[in-house]
Amino acid sequence: MQEQMLTDEHRMFRDAFRKFVEKEIAPYHAQWEKEGQVDKRIWRKAGENGFLGMDVPEEYGGLGVKDFRYNTLIAEELTRVGASGVGYGLHNDIVIPYVLDYGTEAQKQAWLPKLASGEWVSAIAMTEPNTGSDLARVRTTAVRDGDEWVINGQKTFITNGIHSDFVIVVCKTKQDAGAHGISLIVVEEGRAGFERGRNLEKIGLHAQDTAELFFRDVRVPVTNLLGAKTRAFTT
Ligand SMILES: Cc1cc2nc3c(=O)[nH]c(=O)nc-3n(C[C@H](O)[C@H](O)[C@H](O)COP(=O)(O)OP(=O)(O)OC[C@H]3O[C@@H](n4cnc5c(N)ncnc54)[C@H](O)[C@@H]3O)c2cc1C
Structure with missing residues (x-):
């Protein structure tokens, strides 16, 4: 994404996610490729650090920021280190929006906190x-x-x-x-x-x-x- 499209908040988010990727993902990715899957614990870790369900409202456990630039930054940072196995994009960009757009209030309350925390993949x-x-x-x-x-x-x-x-x-x-x-x-x-x-x-x-x-x-x-x-x- 072009630098002029980003605010200071985006840059802080990108820096935090870049550090997360360097510590929790990049060192292990070659091994995960051999195993055919990532270590499932990286989902919880991502949730704990605010990298899942950014657009989920705070009352359902998300950051409450509806801004696709954050999703794009996640994709860019994973691509930067070649971490093609990490499925945050499908989760953040496709599945969660279905629940946000079509879920009933009861469904949102039941499902979104688990999706935003990484308890559920x-x-x-x-x-x-x-x-x-x-x-x-x-x-x-x-x-x-x-x-x-x-x-x-x-x-x-x-x-x-x-x-x-x-x-x-x-x-x-x-x-x-x-x-x-x-x-x-x-x-x-x-x-x-x-x-x-x-x-x-x-x-x-x-x-x-x-x-x-x-x-x-x-x-x-x-x-x-x-x-x-x-x-x-x-x-
Ligand atoms: C890495 C990966 C991840 C995926 N993840 C998911 C997922 O999470 N969920 C999910 O549901 N699916 C997933 N898919 C499946 C993906 O959505 C399908 O592969 C895709 O819909 C194409 O279907 P198909 O493979 O049966 O190909 P086909 O439908 O058999 O198509 C084969 C080829 O024929 C062409 N073609 C088909 N119909 C026509 C037509 N009428 N006219 C001209 N050309 C045509 C297509 O463009 C294609 O080139 C994934 C696939 C991959 C490879």
Whole structure:
């Protein structure tokens, strides 16, 4: 980012994050590349130091600063040392904004503090073995049974897949409706039937856990629906 785009607050944040990267990430990254994943403890450490969920309001445990320049500084500093395996970007730039923009008050209270603290690592599970670009063809289903959704299906290439504690799963909640039958449903670590598959080998990003996820009769409360039902493709 061009220097004139930054204020003194941004520079202080960048300096603090640069020191964090030099101490907690750079010395270990080559080893993490061999292991195919980072040490999960760097998530908590990042949360403790204010490097997760910067735009999460303070009442939910964040810094309360809605300014994407902070997210960009994180990406730049990780890139500077080649730390391609650290999945803060997916967490900060993609998953948390879904909760901020579409979460109910109860969902924000329940989920955001854990995401901003690094207690929970997040992922978003769209892609399936036969469904990449044409996302409307996902086969993972969520069927309502009383006060629960029952989810069945499989996902692949999921960033933070091995470490994830909080996964936004793209599911079909209405059959034969194409893009108009798809919803977002959150599955948390520990739900029966939620399992990890392989941590996939890639030509790069060796320290990033990009994995398969399986959902076999996974039950979550209906309150785990994120945003409006069947409106995942529209606002
Ligand atoms: C490192 C990594 C991390 C990822 N992380 C995630 C994640 O966190 N969550 C997630 O859900 N997914 C993730 N993905 C998956 C990614 O979103 C998919 O790979 C992507 O959507 C493409 O799908 P596909 O691989 O099935 O390719 P395909 O859809 O099979 O496409 C193959 C090729 O065909 C082209 N193509 C497809 N359709 C058309 C068309 N109609 N006309 C012309 N060309 C076409 C595409 O541009 C591409 O070049 C990740 C992938 C990688 C490699």
